[in-house]
Amino acid sequence: MVAGRLRRRATFQEAVLIRDPDGMLIQGWEDRFTRWCHIHYLRGSETVMQARLVSKSPVILTVRASTETRAVTSEWRAVIAGVIFDLKEDPRPGEDGAVFEMLAEA
Template sequence: MVAGRLRRRATFQEAVMIRDPDGMLIQGWEDRFTLWCHVHYLRGSEAVMQARLVSKSPAILTIRASAETRAITSEWRAVIDAVIFDLKEDPRPSEDGACLEMLGEA
């Protein structure tokens, strides 16, 4: 992945449990880090067409590999240009190993 293709800012958030004033547990999201990424929207397959019928947009998110990005799991989400991408898989290394790729659904 060429650095010039990483044009979008993505904020990765992890799910956390928070206690409200009444003592009830509420799931919230906490920002972990923000970095540059590339978003490649998928198209053409039957599964992608089905997702679009229910207003979902599957995409491959590509980010640089680092110690902190290797901590991302499928339970996290990414916020890119005010669009929330739920991560559907744990990040996997790209062919050259310099980047991580993951499937997200907006």
């Protein structure tokens, strides 16, 4: 992955439990870090076409490998230009080992 293809800023968020003013636990999201990423929109397969019928866009997010990106799990999400991408799998190393790729859905 050439560094020039990492053109978008992704803020990775982790789910956290917080207490509202009434003392009830609610789920919220907390920013953990922001990284440059590449978005590859998937197209063509039957699964992708089904996802589009319910207004979802499956993508592959690519980020540089680091200690922070190694901590990401499928329970996190990424926010890119105001669009929320739910991560569907834990990051997996790219072919060169310098990046992580993860399936996500907008």
